[in-house]
Amino acid sequence: MIRENKLKKMLKEGKSVIGTFVKSNDPAIVEVLGFSGFDFIIIDNEHTAMNKENMVNLIRTAELSGIEPVVRVRENSAAEILQALDAGASGVQVPQVDTKEQAISVVERVKYAPLGKRGYAASQRSAGYGFMNAKEYAQRSNENTLVVCYCETFEAVENLDEIVRVENLDVIFMGPFDLSQAYGVTGEPNHPVVQEKIALITKKVISAGKTVGIIASDAAQAQKWIDMGIRYICLSSDFGMIASLGKQFMKELKR
Numbered sequence: 001m002i003r004e005n006k007l008k009k010m011l012k013e014g015k016s017v018i019g020t021f022v023k024s025n026d027p028a029i030v031e032v033l034g035f036s037g038f039d040f041i042i043i044d045n046e047h048t049a050m051n052k053e054n055m056v057n058l059i060r061t062a063e064l065s066g067i068e069p070v071v072r073v074r075e076n077s078a079a080e081i082l083q084a085l086d087a088g089a090s091g092v093q094v095p096q097v098d099t100k101e102q103a104i105s106v107v108e109r110v111k112y113a114p115l116g117k118r119g120y121a122a123s124q125r126s127a128g129y130g131f132m133n134a135k136e137y138a139q140r141s142n143e144n145t146l147v148v149c150y151c152e153t154f155e156a157v158e159n160l161d162e163i164v165r166v167e168n169l170d171v172i173f174m175g176p177f178d179l180s181q182a183y184g185v186t187g188e189p190n191h192p193v194v195q196e197k198i199a200l201i202t203k204k205v206i207s208a209g210k211t212v213g214i215i216a217s218d219a220a221q222a223q224k225w226i227d228m229g230i231r232y233i234c235l236s237s238d239f240g241m242i243a244s245l246g247k248q249f250m251k252e253l254k255r
Contacts, residue, residue: 002126002137005144007040007068007187008170011211016226019070021215023047027061029238034065042093042234043071045084047052056125063088070146076102078119081109086124091146093173098155100162107168110147112138115168144218146170148213148232151201152178156201160201164208171232172205173213175200202228218244 010017019040022030033041043058044050055071062069071084072093081092094106108116120138123130127137147168151160152175164172176189176198185191198214205212206229213232216222217240221231236244 002132002140002144005068006144007070007090008144010039011146011231014231016231016233018222018233018235020235020241021072022058023050023237023239025050025058025110027045027057030058030061030069031065033238034062034067038067038235040068040070040090043069043089044237045080046072046074046095052083052087055084059088070148075175076106076109078109081106082119085110085118085141085145086121086126088126090144091148091170093148093150093171095150095175096153097149097151097158097163098153100166103149103163103166103169106149107147107166109144111142111168115142150175150178152182154182157182157197157201160204164205164210171211171213172201173232173234174215176202176215183198197198199228202230229252 007017017039019038019042020033021044022041030041041054041062045055059069068090070091070093071079071089073084076094076097084092092110095104097106109118110116112118112120122134122137126141149169150169151157151172157161176194177187179197180186180188180194182189183193185193185196188194194247200211211232212230213234214225214230215234216225217236222235225233
């Protein structure tokens with residue numbers, strides 16, 4: 001059932017939101033993250049072998065745990081976006097959006113008419129399996145679904161002035177490692193050229209009245225991004241946090 005998207009509401013109110021990537025198929029991980037106080041999760045369909053059944057179960061668990069589920073889809077395709085949203089995702093995060101036309105296509109695939117061209121069915125999970133009023137469902141979906149597009153390539157940065165003018169696009173999300181590759185310093189997200197591009201993207205997106213997003217490796221970096229005006233923060237991932245804490249524990253044991 002479509003409910004108020006707390007994540008989108010917080011962003012509209014000018015607040016910062018903290019989430020993390022979920023790469024595990026285990027719903028217990030989502031429960032733990034919800035109880036830990038995260039605002040949202042990004043279910044990673046791009047860089048994992050996750051299937052659609054796993055995705056739906058993680059979305060269900062997020063709803064029960066009081067955390068908003070966003071899905072990073074594999075690509076900008078109508079079927080990928082439709083399946084994530086019909087399953088009940090609060091929003092989609094779409095990679096490789098390099099032009100204004102591609103950004104428009106994302107919005108059209110997310111929104112129902114008159115805002116977009118999303119395929120309509122009233123019997124799927126997001127519409128309460130047909131128990132919601134059909135007209136009300138479409139309206140509430142358009143109001144509450146979050147649209148996040150990546151800026152992670154040279155082309156996307158060059159076209160950013162046009163991309164940020166696309167209506168109903170909520171968040172521009174930066175991929176520092178992808179940007180490092182785009183600017184010839186692969187694997188060096190802290191390189192001055194990458195940091196320069198991050199600052200430039202942030203300035204342009206904020207000036208356009210939209211939200212900036214980025215990944216942070218730890219709490220200190222997350223705070224740095226927040227201080228810059230970046231408000232949609234993905235703090236590591238479930239795997240990343242397990243690895244970091246495990247490494248710290250083993251180091252402290254000093255065997």
